[in-house]
Amino acid sequence: MSRAMEKYLREGLAGTAFCPGCGHGILLGAVLRAVDRIGVKKEDLLFVSGIGCAAWIPSPNIGTDTLHTLHGRAVAFATGAKLANPKLKTIVVSGDGDLTSIGGNHLIHAARRNVDLTVICADNQIYGMTGGQTASTTPVGAKSSTDPGGNIYRPFDLCKLVSAAGARYTARYPVTQPRKLIDAIEKALRQDGFTFVDAVSPCPTQFGRRNQMANLKKLYSTVESLCVTPAEAEAMDEETRLHHFAIGEFVA
Amino acid sequence: MPPSVDPKKPPQTLMQGNVAVAEAAIRVGCRFFGGYPITPSSEVMMRIAQLLRENNGTFIQMEDEIASICAVIGASWSGAKAMTATSGPGFSLMQEGLGYAYFTETPLVLVDVQRAGPATGQATHVAQGDVMQFKYGSHGDYYPIALAPWSVQELYDLTIRSFNLAEKYRVPVFLATDEAIGHARENIEIYEEFEIVDRVREGEGMPFGHDAPDGVPVMPAFGDGASLMVTGSTHNPQGFRKVDDPDVHNNLVTRLMRKTMDHVDDIVETEEYFLDDAEIAFFAFGISARTAVAAVRRLREKGVKAGLLRTRTLWPFPEKQITEVGKQVRALIVPELNKGMMASVARGYSQAPVHQINKTNGYVLEPEELIEYVEEELS
Numbered sequence: 001m002s003r004a005m006e007k008y009l010r011e012g013l014a015g016t017a018f019c020p021g022c023g024h025g026i027l028l029g030a031v032l033r034a035v036d037r038i039g040v041k042k043e044d045l046l047f048v049s050g051i052g053c054a055a056w057i058p059s060p061n062i063g064t065d066t067l068h069t070l071h072g073r074a075v076a077f078a079t080g081a082k083l084a085n086p087k088l089k090t091i092v093v094s095g096d097g098d099l100t101s102i103g104g105n106h107l108i109h110a111a112r113r114n115v116d117l118t119v120i121c122a123d124n125q126i127y128g129m130t131g132g133q134t135a136s137t138t139p140v141g142a143k144s145s146t147d148p149g150g151n152i153y154r155p156f157d158l159c160k161l162v163s164a165a166g167a168r169y170t171a172r173y174p175v176t177q178p179r180k181l182i183d184a185i186e187k188a189l190r191q192d193g194f195t196f197v198d199a200v201s202p203c204p205t206q207f208g209r210r211n212q213m214a215n216l217k218k219l220y221s222t223v224e225s226l227c228v229t230p231a232e233a234e235a236m237d238e239e240t241r242l243h244h245f246a247i248g249e250f251v252a
Numbered sequence: 253m254p255p256s257v258d259p260k261k262p263p264q265t266l267m268q269g270n271v272a273v274a275e276a277a278i279r280v281g282c283r284f285f286g287g288y289p290i291t292p293s294s295e296v297m298m299r300i301a302q303l304l305r306e307n308n309g310t311f312i313q314m315e316d317e318i319a320s321i322c323a324v325i326g327a328s329w330s331g332a333k334a335m336t337a338t339s340g341p342g343f344s345l346m347q348e349g350l351g352y353a354y355f356t357e358t359p360l361v362l363v364d365v366q367r368a369g370p371a372t373g374q375a376t377h378v379a380q381g382d383v384m385q386f387k388y389g390s391h392g393d394y395y396p397i398a399l400a401p402w403s404v405q406e407l408y409d410l411t412i413r414s415f416n417l418a419e420k421y422r423v424p425v426f427l428a429t430d431e432a433i434g435h436a437r438e439n440i441e442i443y444e445e446f447e448i449v450d451r452v453r454e455g456e457g458m459p460f461g462h463d464a465p466d467g468v469p470v471m472p473a474f475g476d477g478a479s480l481m482v483t484g485s486t487h488n489p490q491g492f493r494k495v496d497d498p499d500v501h502n503n504l505v506t507r508l509m510r511k512t513m514d515h516v517d518d519i520v521e522t523e524e525y526f527l528d529d530a531e532i533a534f535f536a537f538g539i540s541a542r543t544a545v546a547a548v549r550r551l552r553e554k555g556v557k558a559g560l561l562r563t564r565t566l567w568p569f570p571e572k573q574i575t576e577v578g579k580q581v582r583a584l585i586v587p588e589l590n591k592g593m594m595a596s597v598a599r600g601y602s603q604a605p606v607h608q609i610n611k612t613n614g615y616v617l618e619p620e621e622l623i624e625y626v627e628e629e630l631s
Contacts, residue, residue, distance in 0.1 A: 010479065012492070043477035048326075060481050060492055065474040067329060068483035068493075069322065070352055076319035080326030080334070083310045084284050085475050088330065106322075109315040 005032040008042070010063035017056050021208075021216040023201030026175040027122050028057045030199070031093060034185035038089075046081060046088045050074040050103060053129045054095030054122030054201075072102030075110045078117050086116070091189070096123040100156055101136040111165035114193040120185060121158060121196070124203035132206030139243055143210040154242060158198045159250040168193035171249040174200035176224045184249065200245055264439040269404045269429065270295035270337075272440060273363050274303055276411035277335055280448055282361070283309035284334035286323035288316055288342060291375040292431040293365035296337035317342035321349035321362070328358045329482060331453070331473030333415055337363035339431075341372060343382060343389070350424055351390030352484040354508065357460065357469065359418035359425075359451055361411070366430040368589075368614045377614030378431040380538055383593035386426050387567045393505050395512045397519055398426040398566040400537040404438035410564065416449035417519060421511055422468050428566050430589070432539045432616050461489020466510035513568060521564040522573045526552060530559030532630055533581045535574065535598055537563050539616050540587045547622035556626060566594075571601050578602030583630050585609060587617050 018024050035045065043065075047058035051071035059068035065088075069077045074094045082090040092099070099107050099121050110117060125142070127133040132145040137158065141150045159170040169191045171184035181199060188195035202208065202219050213219040226244045228236075233246035267275070273296045277285075285304060287297040297313070304311040310327070314320040320336050327334040338346060343364050353360055366382050368374035386398035397417055401410045407429055414425040455470040459480060462469045469489070472478035481491030486501045494500040512519065525545050527533060534544040541562040551558040561577050563570045578584055584602045586595035587609040595608035609625050611617050 010481075012490075042479075043475060046474050059483060063479050065478070065480045066482065067326065067474075068481070068485065069325075070348055070484060073318065073322040073349070076314065076322035077326040079312070079314075079319070080284065080286055080323030080328075081330045081474055082326075083312060083323075084327035084330035084332040084334070085473070088475055105315050106319050109319070 002029070005029060005036065008032045008035065008062055008064070010060050013061060018053065019205045021204040021219070022053070023124065023175040023203070024054060024057050024122055026178060027120070027181075027199050027201050028061060030175070030178055030182045031057070031091070031120060031185060032062070033182045034189055035091070037186050038189045040089045044087055044089055046090045048074045048078040048081065048090060048092045050094040050098035052095040052098050052127070054093065054124070055098065057093045057122060072098055073106065074098065075103060075106040075117065075119060079110055079115050082115060082117060089189070090117050092117055092119040093122065095128070096121055096125065096137040096158070097127045097135040100158055100161070104136070107162065108165040111162050111167045111194045111196070114166060114168065116193055118185075118188045118195045118197070121198050122201045123158065123198050124201050124207060125155070126203050126207040128203050128206045132210060140239070142207070145206075145210070157246075159196070159246070162196040163251045166194070167196045167251055169195040169249070170198070170251045172198040172200065172245060172247055174223050174227060174245060174247070175202070176220055177227070177247070187252070262441045262443055265442055266437060266439055267404055267408075268295060268437050269407045269434040270365065271299045272404050272408040273337065273411045273427065274299035276408040277361070277415070278303045278307055280333070280412045280415040281450070282333045282335050282415065283307070284324065284327035284332040285309070285311050285336065286314050286320045286327065286334070287336045287338070288314055288320050290317070290339045290342045292367055292434055293337045293339045293363065295434070296363055296365070317345035318349065321346040321353070324360050325349060325353050325356070325358050328360050329474050329480070331475070333359070333419070335361040335363065337365065339365050339367045340369040340382065343385060347389040350396070351392060351394060353424045354390065354394055354396055355484050356482050357422035357471070357508070359422050361414045361418055361425050361427060363411070363427040363429065365434040366428065368612070374614045376431065378539065378589060378616055379612065379614065380430055380540060380589040381593070382428065383566060383588075383590060386428055393509060395509050396424045396426060396567065397421070397512060398428045400428045400564055400566050401433060402538050402541045402562070403433065404436055405440040406564070407433060408440055408442065412446060416447065419449045419451045420468070421515070422451065422471055423512060428538065430539055458489035460487055460491050462507065465507055466514040467507070468511060516568045519565060520568055520570050520573070522570050523562045523564070525560040525562065527559035527561065527577065527580070529557055530581055531557040532583045532585065532626065533559040533561055533577050534585050534587060534622070535561045535563070535577070535594070536587050537566060537594065540589060543617040543619055544587055544622060546619040550619060550623055551626060556631070558626065569597055574598050574601040575603070578604045583607055585622070585625065587622055589617065
């Protein structure tokens with residue numbers, strides 16, 4: 001974290017709760033840099049999160065108002081908070097399991113209603129905090145604590161899902177491309193209405209170790225090597241496409 | 253000859269119970285409603301949707317009851333007096349959110365228009381089957397407040413009181429009504445002036461702690477510049493998660509209990525009917541108390557010294573009042589539209605044996621049923 005962003009961190013923090021090599025610290029930095037660019041007063045910022053490792057990105061780290069909610073329900077809480085005080089710049093940061101599995105209904109309905117929220121999904125493709133169980137974003141074949149033989153179900157394409165539900169802006173970038181990720185978050189924050197950024201953020205502890213990527217360099221370079229353009233992704237057959245990350249803006 | 257009019261009394265207004273809830277909520281300052289349609293509560297939502305439009309408030313129909321209670325909590329932290337209304341199945345779905353509201357000391361009002369359960373049960377029929385869910389619906393130690401009106405007038409008045417208690421104690425308050433009262437139409441009096449309590453947004457101290465062991469902390473809203481940390485995990489007075497500290501957890505759970513339980517005299521309201529010389533007494537709430545008061549009057553005409561202790565507060569439970577009545581009478585009879593929920597609690601406090609009259613067919617108890625029980629079992 002550069003010193004310039006420390007102004008957004010909460011006083012009295014004991015240190016990071018993230019594992020060594022977790023992508024969420026990079027994502028925290030990206031969120032703060034994007035927030036800094038839009039120039040909203042600190043007291044007008046509200047960060048809302050659910051339950052899980054990603055929910056700890058804003059809470060307690062960011063020194064604005066933070067609402068650390070129930071598993072899956074961050075978007076519903078944020079909807080109420082935003083509508084009751086529309087001047088709050090309301091940003092949801094939470095994980096893929098939280099936002100899109102247990103919380104999937106709230107996500108698509110907020111997109112449908114075009115509530116003025118930015119949702120940033122810290123997407124590590126696994127349930128991290130609870131011990132590496134399969135998520136609705138886990139790639140086919142990937143091993144998890146509940147799929148030791150490899151996941152057999154297709155993952156969501158979150159940007160397609162949220163775009164179809166009516167989001168005004170959707171984008172996907174990995175934490176391995178921080179400048180593009182910051183630009184995308186900034187764009188999402190500047191756009192009125194419901195916006196969504198799928199931030200691919202690798203989990204070495206629960207995903208990497210089970211999938212021959214305990215080595216951080218291997219984990220991060222694998223994520224980077226799987227990034228393709230949306231056009232390249234569309235040209236692939238479904239099985240191949242589901243093993244790649246289509247990177248870019250989808251509704252812009 | 254025209255009826256005499258007392259100039260000090262407000263005019264009578266004919267109103268449906270569920271509509272009265274919406275009207276009273278607006279009067280006491282409710283400016284946010286998040287809900288989901290469910291019989292027999294939907295009239296609350298339909299009326300308040302219109303009233304919030306007219307009063308610069310926010311109404312949102314959410315995608316389900318889980319989202320509804322979460323939106324209400326979010327709105328409350330944004331500074332709005334917020335409420336929802338539901339019935340059995342929806343109330344069940346809201347329990348996790350209600351535990352969160354309790355643990356984060358979030359004021360809100362939930363109207364539960366009880367219907368016959370379990371499960372989908374009889375959606376359009378009356379019951380009083382949620383007695384235990386008000387108190388034990390969420391996991392963990394949990395001391396919310398539940399008020400029980402017995403008329404449309406009281407639905408109006410206790411809606412106001414629910415908001416006032418929620419704001420005063422920073423606690424979720426349940427308005428424990430039922431299909432019979434919610435759908436009844438009665439004349440009510442609407443007063444021009446009444447007490448309105450608002451949460452303390454500015455002041456000394458931390459938002460999640462208090463020097464007094466039963467204290468209610470200040471509650472700044474989002475946007476007030478307080479850098480709030482609201483979390484449903486165990487937290488210290490400032491709001492930092494402290495999930496491994498035994499003292500922080502115990503202190504928090506204990507203060508939250510004492511916040512309501514040390515103030516039962518302020519919260520619990522009961523009424524006594526013909527109890528002075530009563531030898532047997534009914535203990536009842538809500539629509540069943542109306543049945544009981546009619547039964548008591550007729551038993552008195554027959555020379556039976558019957559009385560009624562009626563509670564307007566389900567939780568905290570009126571322990572002291574039951575204990576007192578239990579010392580005086582030879583039998584305490586609890587009529588209710590379930591299999592004996594209130595009776596089972598009353599047994600813990602009444603020295604006199606507790607009898608129960610239960611009806612679970614989707615209809616209210618008739619006074620004759622109570623009179624017959626007394627004549628057959630207690631004469």
